Amino acid sequence: MAENKVREYCLIVEGAYLNEGEAEHALRDPFIEDWVEQTGHFKIHNIDDIQVTSGVTLGSLGVICIDERVFEIASVDPEHPLTAHKAKGVAETLRRQDMFDEINVQPRDEEVRRHLSDDEANDELPEDKGGTAD
Numbered sequence: 001m002a003e004n005k006v007r008e009y010c011l012i013v014e015g016a017y018l019n020e021g022e023a024e025h026a027l028r029d030p031f032i033e034d035w036v037e038q039t040g041h042f043k044i045h046n047i048d049d050i051q052v053t054s055g056v057t058l059g060s061l062g063v064i065c066i067d068e069r070v071f072e073i074a075s076v077d078p079e080h081p082l083t084a085h086k087a088k089g090v091a092e093t094l095r096r097q098d099m100f101d102e103i104n105v106q107p108r109d110e111e112v113r114r115h116l117s118d119d120e121a122n123d124e125l126p127e128d129k130g131g132t133a134d
Contacts, residue, residue: 009087010074010108012066013100023071024063026099031058053089056082061090074108082108 017023031050036042047059062076073090075082082090087105094103 008081
């Protein structure tokens with residue numbers, strides 16, 4: 001059987017958030033507030049009921065810090081990756097929420113995500129190979 005691989009996309013966002021937790025709150029808070037206004041209450045299991053855009057629930061999105069104040073937002077559900085269309089829909093919704101300074105959609109390639117880590121590792125190589133500690 002041939003597998004149909006869908007190219008996965010993510011959002012690269014910038015904002016004045018110091019860590020993943022703050023960025024995740026910035027992502028979720030406006031949607032949770034809207035949910036509470038509409039229903040009168042929120043319970044954590046409702047996170048999978050809140051639609052960010054067609055076919056994407058709030059609970060299916062995760063946030064990873066990739067650089068200072070730069071974060072990746074992507075699907076945490078391997079069965080439902082963000083397609084280009086869904087990622088653009090999420091980006092439009094987040095722009096309306098105005099919680100991030102910059103929002104860009106791009107293919108989610110492991111090499112691209114690892115690139116920053118590889119650079120950081122290369123910067124540390126001399127210290128790791130017998131360099132002196134500060």
